[in-house]
Amino acid sequence: MGFFHRKTSKQTSRVKKLLKLALSRLAIAKRPRLARKSISRGDVGQLLALGHLHRALLRAEQVIEEDNMLQAFDIIELNCKCLIEHATQLDKPQECSEDIREAASGIMFAARWCGDLPELPLPRTILEDKFGSDFAAAAKEGTGVVDPMLVWKLSGDRTNMELKKKVTKEIATKNNILVDFLELQEAVKQDGNGNGSHC
Template sequence: MGFIHRKTSKQTRKLKTLLRLAISRVAVARRPRLARKSIATSDVGQLLALGHIDRAIHRVELVIQEGNMLEAFEMIELYCKRLIEKSEDLENPSECAEEIREAAAGLMFATGWCGDLPELLFAHAILTDKFGNDFASAAKNGTNIVDPLLVWKFTGNATNMELKNKVAKEIATKNMILLNFSEMTKANEDGEVPYHQDLELGMP
């Protein structure tokens, strides 16, 4: 006797198709962002090596922005795959496990931030029909069940000086550039970033 599988509605099948297309689109959208992040990271390393700390710190913003989008894409891809694998559960949204609701909410939130993924807009309409307007409203605002990490990846402040210093320090370490970040941090707190900082190349 074979296993009995629950049937999925036409609406759910359409959602699965959209999510598969979104996964393919993520792969395409990821490539230019990887390139931009790689170029920006290289630029930061060169600027740090030359002692142009202020320019390097400014360039770090692009590294952070592209990095955040790449990590957001990873989460979106994971959510798409989760909903595809558990599509049968979407026939009874009120009984969905929390991981399914989180995936649905995450994709709905991402819709407003991902022009690179137009399929999400159509998926959003189907998910709204399934989970209701209240759920959609909470997802749009990034509240309730939306993963705070995903919200931060889209809305986080890439100009935060503490974050920029942290990323610059990581790049300096990777490139074996020794910097006096304690003095740089003090300069930042005083409202300025020095144009040139004594440094040396070598093993950290």
């Protein structure tokens, strides 16, 4: 039994080490996403200025995608820090607080969705062993104690029209451009089923 406990402690330090690496990677991974978000917002503004509302809405998907990922990165960062700070408690998962269980489930969920963070799959496997298959299954599905905001930011629908309209309107307001979504609805109706160009 003592041997098992030592083995678990070794696994815990491995999780801690990998999560510290993930934190370093997060700082690097944020930069290109911030740049793409800024460029995409500029593109939406230019398209609106040229009167291309439909194309601006399509471009807004990129803004939403980058923004969602950046917000997900912030949550993942908090989860990593929580697990690093309270790593010793991972040796007794049944006694872990709700915060630690949420952070562990968040890392398990994020590992599936974040190709930007190759350090996460191994901690996920170790955490699965520690917390058990039922906990792991719920975490992978984004249920249980996983932060709903993390689930939504990583797996939400960036093509949601209301969200695209909201982002487009916000960018239009910032650029002093008036946007009429009723005009767009009329154009879509005239186009049949709205199967226009998606460029």
